[in-house]
Amino acid sequence: MMPQMLHKTACPYCGVGCGIIATPKPDGSVEITGDPDHPANFGRLCSKGAALGETLSLGDRQLHPLIGERRAGWNEALGLVARKFSETISAFGPDSVAFYVSGQLLTEDYYVANKLMKGYIGAANIDTNSRLCMASAVAGHIRAFGSDTVPGVYEDFELADLVILVGSNLAWCHPVLFQRLIAARERHGTQIVVIDPRRTATAEAADLHLALKPGSDVALFNGLLQYLFINGKADTNFVIRHTSGLTDALTACGNLDNLVETTGLPLDGIEDFFALFADKEKSVTAFSQGVNQSSSGTDKVNAIINCHLLTGRIGKPGMGPFSLTGQPNAMGGREVGGLANALAAHMDIAEPRHRALVQDFWSSPAIAAKPGRKAVDLFQAVRDGGIKALWIMATNPAVSMPDADLIRDALRACPFVAVSDVTKETDTARYAHVFLPALAWGEKDGTVTNSERRISRQRSFLSPPGEARPDWWIICEVAKRMGFGGFDYASPAGIFGEHAELTSLGNQGTRDLDLASAGPMTDARYEALAPFQWGRDDGPEKRFFGDGGFYTADGRARFVPTAFRAPASATAEQRPYVLNTGRIRDQWHTMTRTAKTARLMQHIAEPFAELHPDDAIVLGLRSASLVMVSNGTVEIVARVLISPRQQRGTIFVPMHWTRQFSANAVVNRLVAGNTDPHSGQPELKWSPVALKPVAFAWYGFAVSRIKPRCAGLDYWSLAPAESGYRLECAGLDEPSAFDELLGAIFPVRGEMLAYHDRGSGEHRFALFDGDRLEAAMFFSRQPVGVSRNWLAAQLAGATEAENRLRLLAGRGGHDRPDHGAIICSCFSVGINQIAALIPYRVCPSGRRHAASKHSRYCRSSSTLRVAAPS
Ligand SMILES: Nc1nc2c(c(=O)[nH]1)N[C@H]1C(S)=C(S)[C@@H](COP(=O)(O)OP(=O)(O)OC[C@H]3O[C@@H](n4cnc5c(=O)[nH]c(N)nc54)[C@H](O)[C@@H]3O)O[C@H]1N2
Ligand SMILES: Nc1nc2c(c(=O)[nH]1)N[C@H]1C(S)=C(S)[C@@H](COP(=O)(O)OP(=O)(O)OC[C@H]3O[C@@H](n4cnc5c(=O)[nH]c(N)nc54)[C@H](O)[C@@H]3O)O[C@H]1N2
Ligand code: SF4
Ligand SMILES: [Mo]
Numbered sequence: 108m109m110p111q112m113l114h115k116t117a118c119p120y121c122g123v124g125c126g127i128i129a130t131p132k133p134d135g136s137v138e139i140t141g142d143p144d145h146p147a148n149f150g151r152l153c154s155k156g157a158a159l160g161e162t163l164s165l166g167d168r169q170l171h172p173l174i175g176e177r178r179a180g181w182n183e184a185l186g187l188v189a190r191k192f193s194e195t196i197s198a199f200g201p202d203s204v205a206f207y208v209s210g211q212l213l214t215e216d217y218y219v220a221n222k223l224m225k226g227y228i229g230a231a232n233i234d235t236n237s238r239l240c241m242a243s244a245v246a247g248h249i250r251a252f253g254s255d256t257v258p259g260v261y262e263d264f265e266l267a268d269l270v271i272l273v274g275s276n277l278a279w280c281h282p283v284l285f286q287r288l289i290a291a292r293e294r295h296g297t298q299i300v301v302i303d304p305r306r307t308a309t310a311e312a313a314d315l316h317l318a319l320k321p322g323s324d325v326a327l328f329n330g331l332l333q334y335l336f337i338n339g340k341a342d343t344n345f346v347i348r349h350t351s352g353l354t355d356a357l358t359a360c361g362n363l364d365n366l367v368e369t370t371g372l373p374l375d376g377i378e379d380f381f382a383l384f385a386d387k388e389k390s391v392t393a394f395s396q397g398v399n400q401s402s403s404g405t406d407k408v409n410a411i412i413n414c415h416l417l418t419g420r421i422g423k424p425g426m427g428p429f430s431l432t433g434q435p436n437a438m439g440g441r442e443v444g445g446l447a448n449a450l451a452a453h454m455d456i457a458e459p460r461h462r463a464l465v466q467d468f469w470s471s472p473a474i475a476a477k478p479g480r481k482a483v484d485l486f487q488a489v490r491d492g493g494i495k496a497l498w499i500m501a502t503n504p505a506v507s508m509p510d511a512d513l514i515r516d517a518l519r520a521c522p523f524v525a526v527s528d529v530t531k532e533t534d535t536a537r538y539a540h541v542f543l544p545a546l547a548w549g550e551k552d553g554t555v556t557n558s559e560r561r562i563s564r565q566r567s568f569l570s571p572p573g574e575a576r577p578d579w580w581i582i583c584e585v586a587k588r589m590g591f592g593g594f595d596y597a598s599p600a601g602i603f604g605e606h607a608e609l610t611s612l613g614n615q616g617t618r619d620l621d622l623a624s625a626g627p628m629t630d631a632r633y634e635a636l637a638p639f640q641w642g643r644d645d646g647p648e649k650r651f652f653g654d655g656g657f658y659t660a661d662g663r664a665r666f667v668p669t670a671f672r673a674p675a676s677a678t679a680e681q682r683p684y685v686l687n688t689g690r691i692r693d694q695w696h697t698m699t700r701t702a703k704t705a706r707l708m709q710h711i712a713e714p715f716a717e718l719h720p721d722d723a724i725v726l727g728l729r730s731a732s733l734v735m736v737s738n739g740t741v742e743i744v745a746r747v748l749i750s751p752r753q754q755r756g757t758i759f760v761p762m763h764w765t766r767q768f769s770a771n772a773v774v775n776r777l778v779a780g781n782t783d784p785h786s787g788q789p790e791l792k793w794s795p796v797a798l799k800p801v802a803f804a805w806y807g808f809a810v811s812r813i814k815p816r817c818a819g820l821d822y823w824s825l826a827p828a829e830s831g832y833r834l835e836c837a838g839l840d841e842p843s844a845f846d847e848l849l850g851a852i853f854p855v856r857g858e859m860l861a862y863h864d865r866g867s868g869e870h871r872f873a874l875f876d877g878d879r880l881e882a883a884m885f886f887s888r889q890p891v892g893v894s895r896n897w898l899a900a901q902l903a904g905a906t907e908a909e910n911r912l913r914l915l916a917g918r919g920g921h922d923r924p925d926h927g928a929i930i931c932s933c934f935s936v937g938i939n940q941i942a943a944l945i946p947y948r949v950c951p952s953g954r955r956h957a958a959s960k961h962s963r964y965c966r967s968s969s970t971l972r973v974a975a976p977s
Contacts, residue, residue, distance in 0.1 A: 112130070112131075113128050113129075113130050114128065114129045114130070114131075114566050114567075114568035115127075115128055115142055115145075115564070115566065116128075116129055116549075116564065116565050116566040116568065117145075117435065117555055117563040117564065117565050117638075118152070118155075118156045118159070118435065119159075119211065119435050119548040119565070120155050120156060120435060120695055121155075121280060121281055121282075121433065121434070121435065122281065122431060122432030122433050122434060122435060122437055122438070122557055122558045123147055123148065123281050123282075123283045123284045123557060123558065124147045124435060124555060124556070124557025124558065124559075124561060124563055125141060125142070125145060125147050125148035125151065125152060125153075125156055125283050126141065126142030126144065126145020126146075126147060126148055126563060126638060127139055127140070127141065127142055127145075127152070127156065127159070128140045128141070128142050129159075129160075129549065129568045131568055131569065136160060137159075137160045137163060137549070137568070137569075138160060139152070139156070139157060139158075139159045139160045140152070141156070145563070145638055146261075146561065146638060146640075147261065147283070147557055147559070147561060147563075147638070148283045151283045151286055151287075152283065153282035153283055153286075154282070154692065154693050154706075154707065154710075155282075155693060155695060155701060155707065156283075158701070158704050158706055158707050159548070159549075161703065161704040161706065161707075162700045162701070162703045162704055163547075163549055163569065164703065165572055165573075167530050167531055167532070167699075167703065168529055168530065168531060168544070168547070168572065168573070168575070169528070169529070169530065169531040169536075169542055169544045169575075170544055170572055170573025170574060170575055171544060171573055171574040172184035172185075172541070172542060172543055172544060172574065173539070173541065173542040174187060174540070174541055175540065179541075181574065181576070181584070184541050184543060185543075185581070185584045185585055185588055186588055187541055188498065188525045188541055188543070188585050188588075189585050189586075189588030189589045190588075191496050191523040191525075191540075192204050192228075192496050192498075192523075192585070192589060193589050193590070195495050195496040195522075195523070196228060199495060201228045201229045201230035201232075201473075202230050202232060202479075202493075202494075203493065203494060203495050203496070204228065204230070204232065204494065204495070204496040204497070204498075205232035205233065205234075205479070205480065205485055205488075205489070205494045205496075205497050205498070206220055206223075206224055206232070206233040206234075206497075206498045206499075206500065207233075207234060207235070207236075207482065207485065207486075207497065207498070207499045207500070207502065207504060208220050208233060208234075208235045208236075208440075208445060208499075208500045208501065208502065209235055209236045209237075209434070209440075209500060209501035209502035210235060210236060210237045210240060210241070210432075210433065210434030210435070210436050210437040210439075210440050211236075211434050211435060211436060211501045211502070212436060212440065212445075212500060212501050212578055213436060213439070213551065213552075213553030213554060213555060213565060213578070213579070213599070214436060214439035214440075214442065214443060214553060214554045214555065214556065214562075214603065214606065215553045215554065215579045215599040215602040215603055215606070216500070216501075216553065216577070216578035216579045216582065217436070217439060217440050217443045217445045218443040218451070218579075218602055218603075218605070218606045219579050219582045219583055219586070219594065219596075219602060220233060220445070220500065220578075220582050221233055221443050221444050221445050221451060222451070222469060222471075222593070222594075223582060223585075223586045223591070223594070224475070224479075225444070225450065225451070225456075225465075225474060225475040226465070226466060226469045226471030226472075226473065226474055226475075226593070227471055227472060227473065227586060227589070227591045227593070228473070229472070229473025229474065229475060230475050230479060231447050231448070231456060231475035231477065231478055231479030232447065232479035232480050232485065232494065233445065233447060233479060234446060234447040234479065234480065234481055234482045234485050235440055235445045235446060235482070235502075236434070236482070236502040236504070236507060237434070237437050237440050237441070237445065237446060238446065238447075238481055238482035238483075238786075238787060238788060238789075239400070239482060239507060239508070239509075239788065239789060239791065240396070240399065240400075240432075240433045240434065240437060240788075241399060241430070241432055241433065241437050241441065242399070242404075242446065242481070242783075242786035242787055242788040243398065243399040243400075243401070243404030243405045243407070243408055243783055243785070243786040243788045244394075244398075244399055244408055244430035244432075245441060245446065245449075245786065246405040246408070246783075246785045246786035246788075247404075247405045247406075247407075247408025247409045247412060247667075247785075247786075248408070248412075248430070250405065250409055250665060250667050250785070251409055251412045251413075251416070251657075251664055251665055251666075251667060252651075252652065252657050252658060252659070252664055253657050253658035253659030253660070253664075253665075254453060254618065254619045254657075254658035255441055255449075255453060255619075256619045256651050256652070256658070257429065257430050257432075257438075257558065257559065257560060257651075258421050258422040258427045258428070258429075258650055258651040258652045258653075259391065259421075259422065259426070259427035259428075259429045259559070259650060260559045260560075260640070260642075260648045260649065260650060261284060261287065261558075261559045262424070262648055263391050263424065263425050263426065263427055263429065263650075264284065264287060264288045264291065264391055264393070264429075265287060265288070265290075265291035265425075266291075266389060266424045266425030267297060267387075267389045267390055267391040267425040267426065268295075268296075268297060268298065268387040268388075268389040268390065268425070269297065269298045269299075269300065269383055269384065269387035269389065269390040269391070270288060270297055270298070270299050270300070270390070270391050270393065271299075271300045271301075271302065271380075271384070271390065271391070271392045271393070272299070272300070272301045272302065272303075272309060272313075272393050272394075272395075273302045273303075273324060273392060273393070273394040273395075273397060273398050273407075273411065274302065274303060274324065274394055274395055274396055274397015274398040274399075274407075274792075275301075275303070275309065275393055275394060275395035275396075275397065275398075275431055276303070276307040276308065276309045276395075276689065276690065277309045277393070277395075277431070278307065278308040278309040278311075278312060278692075279307070279308055279309070279690060279691065279692040280395065280431075280433075280690050281395075281431055281558075282692070284431075284558075285309065285312075289312065298314045298315070298383060298387065299312065299313045299314050299315075300313060300314065300315045300316075300317065300380055300383065301313040301315070301316045301317070302317045302319060302324065302327070302380075302397075303316070303317075303318065303319075303397055304318055304319060304320065304321045304397075304687065304754050304757060305318070305687065305717075305752055305753060305754070305757075305759060306318060306751070306752035306753075307752070308692070310752075315376070315379055315380060315383070317370075317372055317376050317377070317380060318371075318372070318754055319370045319371060319372055320369070320370055320371035320372075320754075321674070321685050321687060321754075321757060321792065321793055322401060322403070322673060322674040322792075322793050323369050323370040323371065323671070324397070324398060324401075324407045324410065324411075325403055325406050325407055325410045325669050325670075325671045325672070326363075326365075326366060326369040326370055326671040327366070327370050327372070327377070327380075328407070328410035328411050328413070328414055328669075329359070329360035329361070329363070329410055329669060329670075329671060330360070330363050330366045330370075330377065330381070331380070331381055331384060331414050332356065332357065332360055332410070332413050332414050332417060333357060333360050333363060334381040334385065335381075335384070335385055335414060335417055335418060336357060336417065338385055340385045340417070340418055341417050341418065342417070342418050342419030342420075344419070345416075345418075345419030345655075346416070346417060346419070348655060349419075349652075349654075349655035349656075349657070349662075349663055349664060350416050350663050350664045350665070350666060351661070351663045351664075351665055351666070352665050352666035352667070352668070353417065353666045355666065355668045356413050356666035356667060356668045356669070358668070359668030359669060359670045360669075360670075361670060361671070369671065371754075384414070388418070388420065388426070389420075389424075389425035389426055390420055390425075390426060391425065391426065391427055391428075391429055392411050392414070392415065392427075392428050392429065393428075393429040393430075393431050394407070394408065394411060394428070394429070394430060394431065395430075395431040395433070396433070396689060396791070396792065397792060398411070399786075399788055400788060400789065400790060400791040400792045401674070401783065401788075401790055401792060401793065402672070402674055402675040402781050402782065402783050402784075402790040402793075403669075403671075403672045403674075403783065404783040404786055404788050404790075405783050405784075405785035405786045405788075406667075406669040406670075406672070406785075407669075408428075408430070409667035409669050410669040411428050412428045412664075412667075413666050413667065413669070415427060415428045416664050416666060417666075421652050421653065421664075422650040422651050422652035422653035422654075423650070423653045424648070424650075427650070429558075430558070431558055432557070432558040435555045435557070436555040436556060437558075438555075438556035438557060438558065438560065439554065439555050439556040439562075441453070442556060442606075442610075442620055443606060444456075446481075447478055447479035447480055447481050447485070448478035448479070448481070448787075450462065450465055450475075451465050451606075451609055452465070452606070452609045452610040452612075452618070452620055453610070453618050453619060453620040454618065456475060456477070456478055457478075462474045462475075462476070464612060464613050465609070468608075468609055468612055469593060470592075470593065471593060472591075480494075481782070481787030482504075482508065482787070482789075483508070483509065483510075483780040483782050483787065483789055484787065486504065486508060486510075486513065486514050486517045487513070487517070487780070489517040489518070489520070489521050490513060490516055490517035490520060492520070494521070495521065495522045495523065496521075496522065496523040496524075496525075497518075497521050497523070497524050497525070498524075498525040498526075498527070499524065499525070499526045499527070499528075499535060499539075500526075500527040500528075500545075500578060500582075501527065501528065501545070501578065502535075503528075503533050503534060503535045503696070503697040503699070503765070504518075504535055505518060505533075505534035505535040505538070505765075505773075506533075506534050506535070506696075506697045506762075506765045506766075506773055506775065507696060507697060507762070507775065508775060508780075508789075509775050509778040509779060509780045509781075509789045509790075509791060510775070510778065510779060510780040511773050511775040511776045511778075512741060512776055513780070515534075515538070518535065518538035519538060521538075523540055524538050524539050524540050524541075525539060525540065525541045525542075525543060526538075526539035526541070526542050526543065527543040527544075527545050527578060527581055528542070528543075528544075528545060528699075529544070529545050529546070529547040529575070529699075530699040530700075532767055533697065533699060533765070533767070534697070534765045534766050534767065534773070543576075543581050544573070544574065544575040544576070545575060545576065545577065545578050545581065546567075546571055546575045546576060546577045546578075547575070548565065549567065549568055549569045550567050550569050550570075550571050550572065550575070551565065551567055551577045551578070552564075552565065552566060552567050552577070552598075552599050553565055553577075553579070553599045553603075554599075554603055554636070559640065560640050560641050560642055560649065561638050561639065561640040562622075562625075562636075562638065562639055562640070562641065563638040564633075564634075564636050564638075566634075577599070579596070579599055579602060582594075583595075583596060598630055598633075599633070600628050600629065600630045600632075600633035600634075601628070603625075603628050603633060604627060604628030604633075606622070607622035607623070607625045607628060610622045610623070611623040617658070618658065619643070619651065619658060620641065621641070622641055624639070624641070625639070643656070652664070674781075674790060674793040675779075675781035675790055675793075676779060676781060676793075676794065676795050677795065678756075678795040679795060681739060681797060682737075682738065682739055682795035682796050682797045683756065683795070683797065684718075684722075684756060684757065684758055684795070684796050684797065684798055685756060685757045685758070685793055685794070685795065685796075686736065686738075686757075686758055686759075686760060686774070686777060686778070686793070686794040686795070686796040687757055687758065687759045687760075687792050687793070688759070688760055688761065688762045688774050688775075688778065688791055688792060689759065689761065689762060689792070690761065690762065690763070691710065691711050691761050691763065692710055693707040693708075693709075693710040693711070694707065694710075694711075694761070694763040695763075696762070696763060697763065697765050698763050698764070698765060698767070698768060702768060702826070702827065703827065704827070705826075705827045705828050705829045705899075706829075708826040708827055708828075709896065711761075712824075712826040712833060712835075712895075713745075713746050713769075713824045713826070713835050714743075714745045714746065714760065714761060714763075714764040714769050714772035714774075714824060715745050715746045715747070715748040715760070715761070716734050716736055716745040716746070716747060716748065716758050716759070716760050716798070717748040717749075717750055717752070717753050717758060717759040717760075718747070718748070718749060718750075718753050718757075718758045718759075718798070719749075719750075719751065719753045719754060719755045719756075719757075720749050720750070720751060721755055722753075722755055722756065722758075722798075723747065723749045726798050726799070726800065727800055728747045728749070728798070728800050729747065729800075729890075730747060730748075730749045731746060731747060731890040732746075732747050732800060732801075732890055733745070733746060733747065733800075733801050733803060733822060733837055733890075734746075734747050734798050734799065734800060734801065735798070735799045735800075735801050736758070736760065736777060736796050736797075736798055737777070737796060737797045737798075737799065738776075738777040738778075738779070738794060738795070738796050738797075739797070741776045741777065742771075742777075743760075743771050743772050743773065743774060743776055743777060744770065744771050744772065744801060744822055745760055745772050746824075746835070758796070758798065760772075760774045761774070762774055762775070762791075764824070768824060768825055768826070769823065769824040769825070770817065770820065770821070770822050770823045770824070771822075772824070775791075777794055777796055778790075778791055778794045779794060801822075801839075802839075803821070803822065803837040803838060803839060804838055804839055804840050804841045804888070805837065805838050805841060805842075805868065805886050805887065805888060806835075806836070806837045806886070806887050806888070806889065806890045806891050807834070807835070807836040807837065807838075807884060807885065807886045807887075807891065808833070808834065808835055808836075808884070808885045808891040808893060808895065808898075809832075809833065809834040809836075809852070809853075809882060809883060809884035809885070810828055810831060810832070810833050810834075810880075810882065810883050810895075810898045810899045810901070810902055811831050811832050811833075811834070811853055811881065811882035811883075811884075811902075812830060812831040812832075812879075812880075812881055812882065812902055813831070813832075813853065813855060813881070813882070814832055815832060815834045815852045815853060815882075816851065816852055816853075816854065817834070817836070817852075819851070820836045820837075820838065820852075821836075821837060821838050821839045822835075822836055822837040822838070823835065823836040823837075824836075828899035828902060829899060829900065829902065829903055830902040830903045831899075831902045833895060833898075833899050834852070836852075845863075845870040845872075845886050846859075846861065846870075846872070848886075849872050849884055852884070853874065853881070853882045853884070855874065855876075855881055855882070857874040857875050857876045857881050858874070858875045858876075859872060859873070859874055859875075860872070860873040860874075860875070860911055860912075860914070860915060861873075862915045867887075867888070868886070868887060868888035869885075869886070869887050870885075870886040870887075871883075871884070871885050871886070871915045871917070872884045872885075873911060873914045873915055875906070875911075878905040878906055878907070878908075879905060879906070880901050880902055880906050880914065883898055883901070883914055883915075883917075885917055891917075892917075893917030893918060894917060894918035894919060897918055897919040898914070898917060898918075901914060
């Protein structure tokens, strides 16, 4: 451990890109606080960022290379990866190998991975989990602007009078930006509209929530485009000087008589939204995965941008379309050209001049001449044998890719799989022939770019553990062993300097990305690099396109015609429900880091399927029972969460749970690999499924100090508790004896306290080692009703004799009520405490509002008229 000092770094989670001050303490812990000087967060942090110090333990880390199960030295492991890739290329050509990388790599890692594949192997089979995340935004930007440019900045959220959040659960997924927005509303009354089929935490905070039919965004924004045009809201000057294609775009909107039917929205809601947009010049439309992850994702992006182009609301203070990026370095990855259809430094792989420029700069033996395979297609080629050597870095596709069973088959069938990760046990790493242990956050050095084009340093403040190495080093060492020059870097500073130089090479204002202002990069300069934003305007806020200057051949933005298309698969009698997937507030993706902290696990500890109360009645599903969700061929099992936040006919299942944490809850097993035709981004938010109650003979809940053995249980879900674990489980058949079952799950000896009621099927056990509770387990024929957080807390200290019976009762008595799932992890406020406090009303139109907003949005007028232009 270095001497105690402050380290300025950046959060490794979402694309808000908050600045963090990390202070290692003498006892080995690390204090994490928000950096008050960082322009993304000005000192704020969300629950995930604030809990980073609790995720730094090494127990789950892989700290030396592995070949199969065997410990290997770096030289041998790197040599093997290089040899397998070289041999495969010699035998089958450069297109027979692939990299699948991640928006969680640092820019320097990403840069050398892309350089190796596109410049040295000479193919473009490098794709990234950004394909699942930002690809539609990228494609939409390029269609409209001629470049992948985010025109606006975070400050626009604070300057706007109207902020529209489309397919974004900002409150949970970009919490600090959400806090900035809410603080700005306090100051000047910003109106917030949320467009999302679910009533999310973000929708709760909105002035207007449009719970549209899933997949119908294009129809809604086409309607808005026509409304604005007809009502004289076009910025004629901007449209004439800086755009082309308006007539075609208006024509493509088609007949809007069906708008209410297509979107499922009440007319007055649509009208309120259109009128607000028409009225508020300072408006920002921010969008995220409800837009991108769709078979019409690129059209959704362009339908939104069309409305901003028509009104000239782009690149000016408080105005613009805004793509919210997910991962900490989604933007950095795009900057170095990490997608299969991109080239370095925002250059175009289809443009011979750009290819020559890059190859010349790299002095590389080759340059990819055509786009490579996009993620879904790439894994299909792995499965079908077209790709024979695959290197996966910093992503967990066995969980996060659609058609997860196909991904597993592909990984199993692939002759050679290398995995670079930090965590020993992931669903993907189990298929690795070679495991390359990378340095994790806090140990590694580099840069990331956030949603508003701001580049920040991630700095190391921990010594490298074991033999783990930085990703950039691992990639360069493999490149060298493949016989390639051009990978001799002494530090990430050298790589960043090269990347920055390439961005200005032959640029002269022809490309948006130009890092010339960063200057030549010495180690010292790089070490001191303060967060900076790249962009065009010279002022402190660097926006694009306020005065035109788009990166198309004629300098004009393009209106893109976007006719509405229904999602790729339709629901059918056998699969009548629409499965929507996404995030919860306190977990990050496949849980390799956030599930290390009991505090974050308290929010929601188990995979769930959320559905409307009326559907639950029809299906005979009781609250807290278990449901089987099936796509006709495979099924998963999750806990039933009944709530009116969900529309009828739709369910929501979080994307996070893996085989490490639950028996069978990888939701992507149910999601088909349908993709958007322009971006190749899969439709992760819309899958037809069927639901069925599962008749479990018994349900169980346990808390324990030791890790339970879950193998053999029909249903299980595991979470860490403050001093151990909590386990939910269930079985299809009554065991011959519950104490034997207990012994199989917890093979430890101790003093046992037991309670049996064979009539009602209740069996309760508490196992002690002296005065310490080792495990408590509850079996019942019904879902177990005990106070989970109270029980988990009992693992922490000694249990006095008089409290042992209380343990078997499973709750702390009347004076200690169960607060339910924790929804404020900072202050441990439970959902049961809060649920009672939020009144809402259901209006005749069927819309729900916080009671305080009822009169404001429930006018019954229906004056809206929209028609196709003549
Ligand atoms: N807590 C947490 N935060 C995260 C992450 C995390 O794992 N956990 N991941 C980060 C990453 S990589 C990303 S990409 C972002 C994602 O951030 P978001 O996109 O905000 O999150 P999601 O939950 O994936 O989806 C957003 C919403 O889209 C809605 N939606 C579904 N279908 C439609 C539709 O047809 N139309 C519309 N308008 N909406 C629809 C869903 O109901 C959901 O509420 O979050 C980032 N932040
Ligand atoms: N159904 C459904 N599926 C989805 C989504 C959805 O909304 N619904 N969202 C999609 C989106 S937007 C995204 S971004 C993806 C995310 O999906 P993934 O990228 O698969 O998720 P992560 O869990 O973030 O995986 C990161 C991996 O990198 C490892 N890691 C962490 N730090 C480092 C490092 O420094 N170096 C290396 N080498 N490894 C490291 C972690 O241990 C982990 O295994 O999921 C996509 N899948
Ligand atoms: S908002 Fe995003 S970047 Fe900021 S602390 Fe939270 S997870 Fe980290
Ligand atoms: Mo993402």
